[in-house]
Every structure is written in C-alpha cells, then in structure tokens.
Amino acid sequence: MVGASEALLFHGGEGERVAKRHRSATLLDLDILDCPVCCEALATPIFQCDNGHLACSSCCPKLRNKCPSCAFPVGHNRCRAMESILESTLVPCPNEMFGCTKTCFYGKESAHEKECIFSQCSCPSRECDYTGSYKDLYAHYKLTHSKFSWSIKCGIPYTAVMFISNKILIKRVHESKLLFAVQCFREPCGVYVTVSCIAPSAPEVGQFSYRLSYTKDGQTVIYESPEVKKVRKVSFETPQENFMLIPHNLLLRSGLLMIELCIVDKLNQE
The missing domain is CATH 3.30.40.10 (Zinc/RING finger domain, C3HC4 (zinc finger))
Known part of the structure; x- marks a missing residue:
C-alpha cells in the first residue's frame, strides 16, 4: 500500500468533540x-x-x-x-473511461455495471462490432443500419413483419433513443417470440412492458409481459422464459410472421 494519508474527524454532540483518526491508502495490486x-x-x-x-x-x-x-x-x-x-476497498466503476464517476466495493463491480448508465451496449447486427452507450448505439444503428429497422412510438400497436429465418427485427423508439429487438426462435414445438431492450438496467432508461398478438385462420395467440428485459448484448440462444409460443399449425408455409406489437412506457403512460 502506498500514498497513505490521515485526517481527523470530529464526532459528538454540543460541547463535546471526539477526534477519530481516519486513514486511507492506495492499493497497488x-x-x-x-x-x-x-x-x-x-x-x-x-x-x-x-x-x-x-x-x-x-x-x-x-x-x-x-x-x-x-x-x-x-x-x-x-x-x-x-x-x-x-x-x-473501493474501486472505480469499470466505465470510468466513459464518464462514470461512481465507485463500488471490490468484487461488486459487475452488479453496478449492470445498472450503470455509461455501460457499453453492442450493436445487434451480427456483421457489426460497434459498441457504445445506449443512446450512441441508437444513433449508430439509425445512421448505419436504418434499412433494417423501423421507428415506432410507445403505446401504439404496430405490425412487426419478419421471416423466421431472419431471427431478429429491430424497432427504434425515437423519444427514448432506444432499440428494441424482436426475436424469433424455431423450436420443435413451434416458434418462440421475445422482445428485449438494448440498454443497461439503469433507472434513467425507463421501464417498459409489451404485448404480442398473432392471428391466423381466426385463431389468436396473445402474450403480455409486465417488463421488457434489458440487455447490453443481444443473445441468439433460445430463451427459457418470457416468450410467446406460436404452434406449428398456426405458421405460414412461407415462414413469414406478422405480429402485432405494442410497447408501453410504464413511466409516461398517457
């Protein structure tokens, strides 16, 4: 340890002052x-x-x-x-270089990083290795991959059209500067459909819920989730929970999916 320093801290009520020595040091390794x-x-x-x-x-x-x-x-x-x-022992946030000034106890950095507004998010395009804050990622995707995404507004139902083979569809919410990933996974029992928000789990990002609806030949499958899962990097592994299941008998032979999607901003509902 190097760089040790000392200071006197005074505690006590009226007419009483008790000096307590406070010491700090820098840990090299x-x-x-x-x-x-x-x-x-x-x-x-x-x-x-x-x-x-x-x-x-x-x-x-x-x-x-x-x-x-x-x-x-x-x-x-x-x-x-x-x-x-x-x-x-306090250490700087792993995102210090990106602007975070908070410290956390050693070994607890990952817990803080999940909720740090400065945490870096990865571009959902498989051919792109861009990383940045969730707002910078929004700007990057809009500028670089705009033909693969569409802008929507919270609280308004939209039809998400995608082929199962494409596996992912990106929706942009301009007001929040957020990217939402609609993903589908073909499984033996049917197709799983999930929605996630590409952002850290920071309170500043907001809270969202969503509703999915799929109809074919008069039969409708509906899935409602009270919370949109936030991820810093999109996963292409089959989800184990929080998904809508579309049975094989309701799928089109072409593999085309037309799903009604409504994302709700829980903190700014009109």
Whole structure:
C-alpha cells in the first residue's frame, strides 16, 4: 500500500468533540484481493488454514476443506482481517473511461455495471462490432443500419413483419433513443417470440412492458409481459422464459410472421 494519508474527524454532540483518526491508502495490486484458488474476487466469508492460506467460501467445499497449498484444513476459520480490508476497498466503476464517476466495493463491480448508465451496449447486427452507450448505439444503428429497422412510438400497436429465418427485427423508439429487438426462435414445438431492450438496467432508461398478438385462420395467440428485459448484448440462444409460443399449425408455409406489437412506457403512460 502506498500514498497513505490521515485526517481527523470530529464526532459528538454540543460541547463535546471526539477526534477519530481516519486513514486511507492506495492499493497497488488488486490481485491480492482475489481467491488464490479460483482467481475470482474474494467475498465474505473468507477462510484461512492454520498457515494463513486463503480460500473463498465457494472453493472450500470443492477442495473438501483441504488447503491446496499445505493440505491443512481450511473452511472453518474466518480471516477477519482480509474481510475488513475487502469491505473497505473501493474501486472505480469499470466505465470510468466513459464518464462514470461512481465507485463500488471490490468484487461488486459487475452488479453496478449492470445498472450503470455509461455501460457499453453492442450493436445487434451480427456483421457489426460497434459498441457504445445506449443512446450512441441508437444513433449508430439509425445512421448505419436504418434499412433494417423501423421507428415506432410507445403505446401504439404496430405490425412487426419478419421471416423466421431472419431471427431478429429491430424497432427504434425515437423519444427514448432506444432499440428494441424482436426475436424469433424455431423450436420443435413451434416458434418462440421475445422482445428485449438494448440498454443497461439503469433507472434513467425507463421501464417498459409489451404485448404480442398473432392471428391466423381466426385463431389468436396473445402474450403480455409486465417488463421488457434489458440487455447490453443481444443473445441468439433460445430463451427459457418470457416468450410467446406460436404452434406449428398456426405458421405460414412461407415462414413469414406478422405480429402485432405494442410497447408501453410504464413511466409516461398517457
């Protein structure tokens, strides 16, 4: 540790002042806060063997509570000193270079990054490797891939027309500067249809719900979701939940889908 500094903090009520020394330091190598077994960030509880070798709570059962360095038992004695260091170590947000000024406790960066407004989002086009903030991504997609997307407004039903083989259709909401991905997945039981918003889960992005409706030969399939899932990168893996299922007997031979889609801005409903 280098760059240590001290300051006096005063606490107490009227007529009483108690000085408490506050010290801070700079940690040169954050790797010492990682588990030496799995190399992931340590998290409480942290355990140590009689020789002082550390292991995280996840690794101890896998090691059968046997220290890999010296074979002494590990998983019973807590390392309170390292836990105190861990709980007092703040690091910059991974998006500091993009403008985020917040700090978070070491090992908790990923939790903050999911909700950080500065988190980078990936272009949904498979041939494009662009990444940027969700608003910059909106501008990029509108400028570069406009012929593959259409603009819609929240609260108004639109017909999304796509071939199942295309797998994805992008809708742009100009007011929110957001991209919404309508995806379809052909499975043995039919076609799954999902809707996601390409943005971090930051409160500033907003909250949205959606409704899907598909009709063929007088038969209608309706799916309503109270929340649009936010993703920073579109996944082309078959979803396990939150999807509309269109059975094979309701599909057109051409593979064309005509789905009525309505996205609702839950915070700005008229």
